[in-house]
Amino acid sequence: TANWEFWFGLLENYKAEFGDCLIHNRYVTQSGHKLGFWVGTQRKNKASMINHRLELLNKLDFVWDVHQWQWARGLRELSIYKKQFGNLMIPLRYETKFGYKLGSWAEKKRSGNEILTNEQISQLTELGFIWDVQSHNWDKGYRELCKYREEFGDCLVLNKYESKSGYQLGMWVARQRTERRKRFMTADQTKRLNDIGFVWEPLNEKWERGFNELTAYKKQFGDCRVKFRFKSPSGFGLGDWILSQRKNKKTLSDEKIQRLNDLGFEWSVVNPN
Numbered sequence: 191t192a193n194w195e196f197w198f199g200l201l202e203n204y205k206a207e208f209g210d211c212l213i214h215n216r217y218v219t220q221s222g223h224k225l226g227f228w229v230g231t232q233r234k235n236k237a238s239m240i241n242h243r244l245e246l247l248n249k250l251d252f253v254w255d256v257h258q259w260q261w262a263r264g265l266r267e268l269s270i271y272k273k274q275f276g277n278l279m280i281p282l283r284y285e286t287k288f289g290y291k292l293g294s295w296a297e298k299k300r301s302g303n304e305i306l307t308n309e310q311i312s313q314l315t316e317l318g319f320i321w322d323v324q325s326h327n328w329d330k331g332y333r334e335l336c337k338y339r340e341e342f343g344d345c346l347v348l349n350k351y352e353s354k355s356g357y358q359l360g361m362w363v364a365r366q367r368t369e370r371r372k373r374f375m376t377a378d379q380t381k382r383l384n385d386i387g388f389v390w391e392p393l394n395e396k397w398e399r400g401f402n403e404l405t406a407y408k409k410q411f412g413d414c415r416v417k418f419r420f421k422s423p424s425g426f427g428l429g430d431w432i433l434s435q436r437k438n439k440k441t442l443s444d445e446k447i448q449r450l451n452d453l454g455f456e457w458s459v460v461n462p463n
Contacts, residue, residue: 197228211252214261214288214457261310264295268317280322328379331362336386343424345388346395353369368391402429405453414455 198217205211219227232239233254234248239328253259255384264359267290272278284293292325298304300321311328320326334357339345351360358433363365366392389395403422435442435450 192223194243198243201229201247201250201252202226205250210262210266211250212266214257214263214290217288219346231462245458264292264299265313265317267292267317268296268314272317278318279323279326330357331359331366332379332382334359335363335383337387339386345383345386346392346399399426400428400435401446401449401453403428404432404450404455408453414453415459 191406201211201213203224204213204219213229215226215230217224219225222442229252230253233256236254253262254398265277267286267289268278268280270286271284271292277298282293282295282297283291283378296319299306299421302325315321334346334353334355335345337353338347338351338359345363347360347363349360349364351358353359366375366379370380370390377404403412403424403426404416407416407422407428414432416432418429418433420427432433432458435455439447440456440461
């Protein structure tokens with residue numbers, strides 16, 4: 191029952207607080223007034239509205255075009271999300287506290303099913319919008335792997351390893367081996383991983399590392415009698431590796447057994463503590 195000027199005052203208050211007039215149709219003020227419904231009514235009555243009211247709304251940057259409103263609303267919610275979470279990795283089913291389906295809105299923009307103007311594309315890009323989620327996720331894992339390699343000197347990441355930032359790098363690394371096996375990986379991704387020494391067959395790689403460590407040990411000490419808890423200068427658990435070879439001799443290839451024999455490996459010796 192309030193007059194038009196009263197509702198316009200509520201709209202001014204909203205603009206002063208939020209910086210725009212992008213009010214969703216279910217918005218209710220703290221005092222219980224359905225300002226969203228009133229805004230919708232102004233759009234419907236624009237053609238019959240008196241000039242004075244029209245001018246007041248225009249000066250307030252009132253949004254008359256619904257499509258423009260929808261775009262501006264989505265862009266604003268996107269900005270709010272980035273300020274809150276620091277990124278634009280929006281879950282598909284994410285909704286704002288007012289029920290706005292921002293995840294769905296973002297997915298429609300990147301799907302290619304919706305025609306965007308160059309200006310809209312620029313607005314999203316400048317905000318840091320992620321156009322290709324899969325590529326973005328892969329690049330993040332790759333960067334984490336490069337950090338790991340820089341710190342530890344290799345790409346032999348344990349399956350349960352998490353980076354200091356909490357990123358589950360071990361799972362990502364294991365997934366790359368699966369993707370390549372199923373031929374889902376691109377040639378560029380394969381090349382980038384090969385360039386940093388990615389280990390596609392970790393069991394063979396670990397065995398070769400153990401054999402090289404044992405070779406270095408014999409060169410230094412003259413035998414292969416490694417203590418059970420011995421670790422090489424690089425931190426490799428050579429004692430554990432030696433014990434594993436004895437326990438799993440039946441599963442070793444003839445080639446590996448021969449290489450160990452040639453090195454003077456003793457299969458029946460029990461490592462001292």
